[in-house]
Structure formats: structure tokens, C-alpha cells
Amino acid sequence: MSFKFESLIIWQKAMRIGEEINTLSYHFPQKEIYNLNSQIRRAADSIALNIAEGSIGQSNLEFKKFMGYSIRSLAEVVTCLHKAKNRKYISDNEFNQLYEESFNLMNMMVAFKKNIK
Template identity: 55%
Template sequence: MSFKFKKLRVWQISLEYGEKIYYTSLSFPEHEKNNLSSQIRRAVDSIALNISEGYVGQSNAEFRRFLGYAIRSISEVVTCLYKAKFRKHITDEVFDSHYDTAFQLMNQIVALRNSLK
């Protein structure tokens, strides 16, 4: 027996993305530990958490609402990535890779949300 949200591709991608961001954040300087590192980790984890929480809700309307929260979390991750890039904690290549994944994931979540009535 397993939770049905495990079958959602957006949930699977968000889990993988969370791990990639986590390992990237480990390279941030120590002085960012309680600031940017913590913020980006919480934001990226929130994506998968909101997808799973919304999926087990009672209605499509509730699931749509939680997908909206997941989209907002993606925006927060992207903003943290910009901060990390501006502060020279990540390279342009690392930024571009994470940004592209965020953009693709956001579009997939939006498509899923739009498919729900």
C-alpha cells in the first residue's frame, strides 16, 4: 500500500529538485547557514509538501489551492537562486540549471492545476 500522490510526476520531480537544491546549498558560505541556505531549503521542500498535502485533501478546489502554494514556493526558490548568484555562491551554470528545472516544474504544476475543475 502506498500514498497515491507518489504517482504524481510533479511530486516526484519536486522531490528530486529538492535534493539538488539541498546539495547546492551545502556549498554556500557558513555565514549563510541561518539565512539563505535555510530559506532555500525550506522553500524547495515546501513544493513537494504542498503537492502531497493538497492531493490528499477533500476536493479538487483544495488541491488547486495547494498547487498554488507549491507554485509560490518555486518563485521563492528562484529568488533565493538569484540571491545566491548575485552573492557569488553559485556559478551561472548552476543557476541556469536550477532555474530551468524550476521553470519546467512550475509549468507542469500550472498545467495540472488547470486540468482540475
């Protein structure tokens, strides 16, 4: 038994990125606990949460709307990654890996959204 969204590759990848961001953010300085740390975690979690919520909606139009929220949350994560890199909280390597994963997921999500009829 499983939910429809659990079989979606975009949801699976969003879950993985969310966990990677969560782990990474533990290394941010204490002064960021209520700022960048909280922001990047909430945005990263929102990606998968919105995919799941939209997938059980009443209409495809509603699913498209939630996919839009999910895409915007991913853009927010990328912006937070830039901020973390600029503030030297993460290495170039960490940034590049998560940036590439985010870029690939963004492309998949945009294509998926376009194909919702």
C-alpha cells in the first residue's frame, strides 16, 4: 500500500534534497538558527510537501498550483545556498553538488508541471 506521490521521481528527489539540506544546515553557525538555517530547512521541506499535497487534490489545476509552490520553494533553496556559500557556511564542493541536484530537479519539476493536463 502506498500513496500516489510516493512513486513520483520528483517527490523522491525532493525528499533526498530536503534531507541533505537538513544535514548540511546543522553546520551553520548558531547565530543563523532563526534566520538562514530555519529558512533553508523550511523551503527544502516545502518542495516535497507541496508535491504530495497537490497530488491528492481535487483537480489537475490544483496540482499545477501546488507544483508552482514547489518550484518556488526550490528556487528559494537555491538562493539560500548562494547565501550560505557567500557567508562561507558551506564549501564550494557542497554548493556545487546541491546546486546541480537542484538544477536537475527544477528541470524535472517544470517539465512535470507542463505535462499535467
